[in-house]
Amino acid sequence: MEKAVLITIGDEILSGNTVDTNSNFIAAELKNIGIKVTQILTISDEIETIKEALNVAFETGDLVITTGGLGPTRDDKTKKALAEYFNDEIALDEVTFNHLKGYMERRGRADILERNKEQAFVPTKSIVFQNHYGTAPCMMMELNGKLSYSLPGVPYEVKPLIKDQIIPYLQERFKLHYIHTRIVSVVGIPESILADKIEDWELALPENIALSYLPVGTRVKLRLTASGDNEEQLKQITEEEIQKLLPLVEGHVIAVSEDKIENILAEMLIERNLTISTAESCTGGELAKMITSVSGSSKYFHGGIVPYATEKKIKILNVSKETIDQFTVVSEEVAQEMAKGCQELFETHISLSTTGVAGPGKGEDGKDIGTVYYTIRINDKAETFKLYMPHLERVDFMNFVSQKVIQDLVSLLINS
Amino acid sequence: MEKAVLITIGDEILSGNTVDTNSNFIAAELKNIGIKVTQILTISDEIETIKEALNVAFETGDLVITTGGLGPTRDDKTKKALAEYFNDEIALDEVTFNHLKGYMERRGRADILERNKEQAFVPTKSIVFQNHYGTAPCMMMELNGKLSYSLPGVPYEVKPLIKDQIIPYLQERFKLHYIHTRIVSVVGIPESILADKIEDWELALPENIALSYLPVGTRVKLRLTASGDNEEQLKQITEEEIQKLLPLVEGHVIAVSEDKIENILAEMLIERNLTISTAESCTGGELAKMITSVSGSSKYFHGGIVPYATEKKIKILNVSKETIDQFTVVSEEVAQEMAKGCQELFETHISLSTTGVAGPGKGEDGKDIGTVYYTIRINDKAETFKLYMPHLERVDFMNFVSQKVIQDLVSLLINS
Numbered sequence: 001m002e003k004a005v006l007i008t009i010g011d012e013i014l015s016g017n018t019v020d021t022n023s024n025f026i027a028a029e030l031k032n033i034g035i036k037v038t039q040i041l042t043i044s045d046e047i048e049t050i051k052e053a054l055n056v057a058f059e060t061g062d063l064v065i066t067t068g069g070l071g072p073t074r075d076d077k078t079k080k081a082l083a084e085y086f087n088d089e090i091a092l093d094e095v096t097f098n099h100l101k102g103y104m105e106r107r108g109r110a111d112i113l114e115r116n117k118e119q120a121f122v123p124t125k126s127i128v129f130q131n132h133y134g135t136a137p138c139m140m141m142e143l144n145g146k147l148s149y150s151l152p153g154v155p156y157e158v159k160p161l162i163k164d165q166i167i168p169y170l171q172e173r174f175k176l177h178y179i180h181t182r183i184v185s186v187v188g189i190p191e192s193i194l195a196d197k198i199e200d201w202e203l204a205l206p207e208n209i210a211l212s213y214l215p216v217g218t219r220v221k222l223r224l225t226a227s228g229d230n231e232e233q234l235k236q237i238t239e240e241e242i243q244k245l246l247p248l249v250e251g252h253v254i255a256v257s258e259d260k261i262e263n264i265l266a267e268m269l270i271e272r273n274l275t276i277s278t279a280e281s282c283t284g285g286e287l288a289k290m291i292t293s294v295s296g297s298s299k300y301f302h303g304g305i306v307p308y309a310t311e312k313k314i315k316i317l318n319v320s321k322e323t324i325d326q327f328t329v330v331s332e333e334v335a336q337e338m339a340k341g342c343q344e345l346f347e348t349h350i351s352l353s354t355t356g357v358a359g360p361g362k363g364e365d366g367k368d369i370g371t372v373y374y375t376i377r378i379n380d381k382a383e384t385f386k387l388y389m390p391h392l393e394r395v396d397f398m399n400f401v402s403q404k405v406i407q408d409l410v411s412l413l414i415n416s
Numbered sequence: 417m418e419k420a421v422l423i424t425i426g427d428e429i430l431s432g433n434t435v436d437t438n439s440n441f442i443a444a445e446l447k448n449i450g451i452k453v454t455q456i457l458t459i460s461d462e463i464e465t466i467k468e469a470l471n472v473a474f475e476t477g478d479l480v481i482t483t484g485g486l487g488p489t490r491d492d493k494t495k496k497a498l499a500e501y502f503n504d505e506i507a508l509d510e511v512t513f514n515h516l517k518g519y520m521e522r523r524g525r526a527d528i529l530e531r532n533k534e535q536a537f538v539p540t541k542s543i544v545f546q547n548h549y550g551t552a553p554c555m556m557m558e559l560n561g562k563l564s565y566s567l568p569g570v571p572y573e574v575k576p577l578i579k580d581q582i583i584p585y586l587q588e589r590f591k592l593h594y595i596h597t598r599i600v601s602v603v604g605i606p607e608s609i610l611a612d613k614i615e616d617w618e619l620a621l622p623e624n625i626a627l628s629y630l631p632v633g634t635r636v637k638l639r640l641t642a643s644g645d646n647e648e649q650l651k652q653i654t655e656e657e658i659q660k661l662l663p664l665v666e667g668h669v670i671a672v673s674e675d676k677i678e679n680i681l682a683e684m685l686i687e688r689n690l691t692i693s694t695a696e697s698c699t700g701g702e703l704a705k706m707i708t709s710v711s712g713s714s715k716y717f718h719g720g721i722v723p724y725a726t727e728k729k730i731k732i733l734n735v736s737k738e739t740i741d742q743f744t745v746v747s748e749e750v751a752q753e754m755a756k757g758c759q760e761l762f763e764t765h766i767s768l769s770t771t772g773v774a775g776p777g778k779g780e781d782g783k784d785i786g787t788v789y790y791t792i793r794i795n796d797k798a799e800t801f802k803l804y805m806p807h808l809e810r811v812d813f814m815n816f817v818s819q820k821v822i823q824d825l826v827s828l829l830i831n832s
Contacts, residue, residue, distance in 0.1 A: 012630050014453045016444025017639065017675075019437055023458070028432025037430045042439070042456035056472075071629065072608035109606070116608050133807055135608070154631065156816070160807055190525070192488035192532050192551070213487065214428050215570065223433065278701075278722075284708025285694075285701035288722045292700025293811050295776055297724075303732075304722035306694075306704045312719045312762060316732075346728060360711055391549055391576055395709050400572070 002035045002174055005061035007053050008042040009069035009078055010153055022067045022151075022158045029162050033170060034177035034227065035063065045069050050081035058146055063170070068153030070136035072119060079122070079139075082150055086141050088123040096120040096137050099130045129165045133157045138165070177227050180234040182242060183214075184222040185255040185264065187407060191220050198222075198248050206237060217403045221259070254410045261406045262290045268413050269300040269350075277346030278304035279317055279338045281329070282356035282372055286402040302346040307338075317341030330355050332373050332384045339375035339382055351377045352405055358397045359390075370397065374405050376412060383412065418451045418590055421477035423469050424458040425485035425494055426569055438483045438567075438574045445578050449586060450593035450643065451479065461485050466497035474562055479586070484569030486552035488532060495538070495555075498566055502557050504539040512536040512553050515546045545581045549573045554581070593643050596650040598658060600638040601671040601680065603827055607636050614638075614664050622653060633819045637675070670826045677822045678706045684829050685716040685766075693762035694720035695733055695754045697745070698772035698788055702818040718762040723754075733757030746771050748789050748800045755791035755798055767793045768821055774813045775806075786813065790821050792828060799828065 006026055012018040020042060027037040038060055043053050050069070057064040069078030083090050097120035104116065119135050122128055126139035129149075136152035138161050149166055151158050186194060191213060195202075202211055208228050214221040224241060226234045242256055255264040269276060278287045288304030291297055305316060310329055313319040319337040327333045338353035356372025370390030376383050385408060392400055422442055428434040436458060443453040454476055459469050466485070473480040485494030499506050513536035520532065535551050538544055542555040545565075552568035554577050565582055567574050602610060607629055611618075618627055624644050630637040640657060642650045658672055671680040685692060694703045704720035707713055721732060726745055729735040735753040743749040754769035772788025786806030792799050801824060808816055 008456075011626075011628055012639075013440070014443055014456065015447050015628075015639075015641070016440050016442070016453070017628075017630060019435065019440045021435055024429070024432050024435045026432070027430055031431050037432070038460060040424075040430065040456075040458035042458075044454060071631070072611060156808060156812060159809065159812075195488060210427075212427055212431075212433075214433060215487070223428075223431075225431070280701075283705075284713075285696075285704030285720055285722070288701030289699075289705050289814065292722070292724065292774075293814065295774075295810055297700075302725040303728045304701055304724070306701070306708070306720040306722075308708065308714055308720070309718040309762070316719075316761065345732065346725070358711075392572060393575065394711055396572060396575075398705065398709065 002062050003038045003060060004030055004035050004063040004065060005057035006037055006040045007050075007057055007064060007066040008040065008153075009045055009050060009066055010042075011044050013042050013068075014044055021155055022153065025155070025159060026065055026067070026162055029167055030170075031179060031181075033167060034179045035170065035174075045077055047077050047081045047084065050078055051085045054081070054085045054148070058143070058148075062146055064146070064148040065166075066148070066150045067158055068151075070119075070150065070152040072116060072135065078150055082126075082139065082141065082148075083123045086123060086125060086143060088125045088141075090121045091124050092117075093120055093122050093128060093137075096122060096128050096130065099137075100135060103132070103135065129161060129169075131157055131161060133160060177229065178231040178234055180226045180231070180238055182224045182238050182257065183255075183259045184224070184242060184245065184249075184253060185259075185261075186220045186222060186249055186252045187218065187254055187411060188252050189220070189249065191215055194220055194249065198245060201241075201245055201248060205241060208234075209238065209241060216261075217400055217407070219254075219261070219403075219407055254407070254414060261403060261410065262294050264410055265291070265406055266294045266297065266300070268410065270296075272413070274350055275300050275302055275346075275348040276350040276352070277302050277342050277348040279342035279351065279353040280304065280306050281308065281313070281338070281354055282358045283354045283398050283402050283405075284308070284358075286398045287352060287354065287405060290402055290406065302348050305342065305345065313338060317345065330357055330371060330373065332375075332386070335373040335375040335384050336377075336382055339377040343377055349379055350409070351375075352409065353377075354401060354405065356387075356401070358394050360394065372397075372401050374401065374408075376405070376409050378412065378416065418478050419454045419476060420446055420451050420479040420481060421473035422453055422456045423466075423473055423480060423482040424456065424569075425461055425466060425482055426458075427460050429458050429484075430460055437571055438569065441571070441575060442481055442483070442578055445583055446586075447595060447597075449583060450595045451586065451590075461493055463493045463497045463500065466494055467501045470497070470501045470564070474559070474564075478562055480562070480564040481582075482564070482566045483574055484567075486535075486566065486568040488535060488551060494566055498542075498555065498557065498564075499539045502539060502541060502559060504541045504557075506537045507540050508533075509536055509538050509544060509553075512538060512544050512546065515553075516551060519548070519551065545577060545585075547573055547577060549576060593645065594647040594650055596642045596647070596654055598640045598654050598673065599671075599675045600640070600658060600661065600665075600669060601675075601677075602636045602638060602665055602668045603634065603670050603823060604668045605636070605665065607631055610636055610665065614661060617657075617661055617664060621657060624650075625654065625657060632677075633816055633823070635670075635677070635819075635823055670823070670830060677819060677826065678710050680826055681707070681822055682710045682713065682716070684826065686712075688829070690766055691716050691718050691762075691764040692766040692768070693718050693758050693764040695758035695767065695769040696720065696722050697724065697729070697754070697770055698774045699770045699814050699818050699821075700724070700774075702814045703768060703770065703821060706818050706822065718764050721758065721761065729754060729757075733761065746773055746787060746789065748791075748802070751789040751791040751800050752793075752798055755793040759793055765795055766825070767791075768825065769793075770817060770821065772803075772817070774810045776810065788813075788817050790817065790824075792821070792825050794828065794832065
């Protein structure tokens with residue numbers, strides 16, 4: 001299997017200002033075509049540091065992909081490091097310059113500045129992959145049969161470069177192994193107990209199947225990765241192993257193919273012809289966002305509401321003022337009435353509601369930070385759950401609760 | 417300044433399955449107390465690889481923090497690598513075992529399995545920081561005055577360990593420099609033109625102030641980082657430099673302190689006593705989620721609605737059927753009516769609406785994928801904008817549009 005090393009260049013990642021999402025995207029794309037990322041190096045924007053990282057990377061990798069450090073501004077030094085490392089010179093590339101000119105003109109900026117023109121200067125040995133969504137070109141270099149690609153750092157530019165240009169090129173160039181991945185999602189068993197339950201099965205897995213435990217909230221994803229030359233055979237042996245696994249974790253498996261919980265839900269809703277809506281207080285729109293992030297979700301998602309102000313819960317969702325006065329806004333009773341009102345407003349089979357205190361600071365009505373009630377209503381049956389997660393930061397809290405609500409809905413649907 | 421190297425251990429990150437958010441969090445926390453992260457190594461879960469990474473890390477770092485590889489399951493090898501690297505043995509730590517026992521009992525799982533008990537085995541030279549939100553303890557080791565911390569990989573466990581235990585310990589132990597950071601957010605100037613405009617100012621910056629350009633969507637964040645011994649003086653010279661910068665980018669600055677656009681908006685809304693609501697179609701709840709992710713947002717956010725099904729736009733937001741029939745759902749006219757209906761429903765000064773086609777696949781009414789109209793309504797004035805972003809993936813599209821809508825609102829508020 002070909003091995004790749006990713007180098008992320010940029011002080012904004014080392015300083016904690018930006019999360020590196022490029023590496024995640026690139027690693028997943030490479031994996032699909034059978035190239036394994038063995039290391040990711042995140043380094044600062046200095047010529048010597050970049051050269052040293054290239055050295056380290058080529059020790060183990062057949063393929064090195066760098067992101068970042070190619071913008072038009074002063075703190076970008078990748079190109080110089082590339083030229084020095086590959087013992088090359090930088091010169092104006094006419095094709096790249098014309099591409100850049102066209103790019104700027106289409107955006108109504110015919111006045112190409114000196115600083116932009118600099119972006120058409122590339123190492124003379126490089127092969128350029130033009131960037132259609134930004135001004136920094138992607139440069140491919142080759143050294144003793146090893147390949148390097150240097151990309152800009154902006155995720156919107158990285159994705160099409162990787163997907164539309166680099167991946168097809170690599171597939172063409174290397175004769176690549178097949179990789180087959182399956183993910184089994186397990187709920188309701190702590191990781192350690194799960195590990196005990198499936199230990200014998202795990203130890204008996206064929207050598208070309210690797211198992212990983214990926215905990216997400218209260219769910220554990222078991223990932224099987226099989227590699228080999230025969231695609232059909234890989235699919236078959238993986239399926240066989242999953243069939244051996246399932247009886248060991250009976251009653252706890254919520255999906256044997258899809259990965260993300262919102263995709264698992266999507267499959268179930270479409271298959272059963274069910275519609276859904278959301279009424280969110282403490283999750284603030286995250287539930288709706290998760291559900292709509294799935295392509296085609298308009299088939300089953302009628303809509304969502306975030307009635308943040310208490311009087312909006314009363315006015316739009318018909319939550320009764322008496323219930324709120326008696327039990328406070330963060331209560332089982334209000335969660336139930338929200339779900340009922342939501343179901344009526346959006347006319348759906350299923351409705352989900354959340355009410356809680358995300359914090360920080362003291363919550364409404366003196367309720368403790370981290371408390372949340374959520375209701376899952378399916379037709380005329382409703383179940384309400386309580387969670388208490390005081391240690392989570394606000395954004396993590398919103399995400400954790402949303403994940404858990406959808407996960408519980410999936411469990412309920414399976415067992416109904 | 418003390419230097420730190422972070423080591424992220426785990427195949428789930430190298431395979432593109434999980435985004436590494438721990439490094440971002442840890443780097444930002446260390447920076448606050450004047451410790452600079454010089455490198456982040458992401459490596460696979462193998463004993464030799466981990467030992468090698470420790471070697472590399474200690475070459476440049478005074479402090480090494482590892483995350484991942486401490487769970488109760490089979491694919492975790494960090495502890496063994498630690499013991500081998502520090503030439504130590506692993507033994508049961510009674511205090512840790514009792515802590516673990518209490519942790520399990522509080523969760524109603526008195527049956528501690530052998531596999532969990534293993535988690536109380538630590539290198540004998542280590543100092544343990546107990547984990548209050550999981551079963552894997554944090555271990556501190558010391559070698560020739562250099563420090564290493566080994567943490568589990570789950571973000572919910574990492575955050576409190578870093579914030580409540582490790583940061584206070586490091587502050588106590590090292591006499592640390594002060595760091596002062598300010599971020600100036602600039603809109604409406606491409607990065608290259610901005611760089612030209614402020615070149616002279618940038619070159620004349622004092623040596624202890626570093627400048628970075630951080631582009632986010634169509635906004636550029638200029639980050640000034642000052643370091644030194646005198647906190648008051650740092651604040652003063654940074655402020656002086658910002659005062660010199662402002663006239664150079666007049667009319668383009670939307671904030672000189674806060675970082676995230678939703679926080680910038682929060683400040684403005686509170687200061688001006690304005691309330692806001694959202695009506696989202698193609699952003700699916702992301703706008704509401706961004707706004708509510710700010711602590712205290714209930715002061716100004718009355719609520720949001722995601723009327724995904726067309727008839728819900730008509731029923732809940734009073735969008736007229738005729739308008740939809742004449743102009744289609746994805747149109748300037750529908751965006752305007754959605755914003756008006758939203759403002760009335762939630763009784764707010766400001767309302768935001770989005771309607772578009774996030775893709776992939778052909779959109780409703782044959783509209784092109786990537787087209788979006790959004791309206792910003794402030795009291796009785798409304799402005800509608802169009803964006804066309806066909807190259808963005810669904811989730812990026814939802815995020816980009818939401819960022820841009822809030823950014824444009826901030827610009828409108830500044831200039832009103």
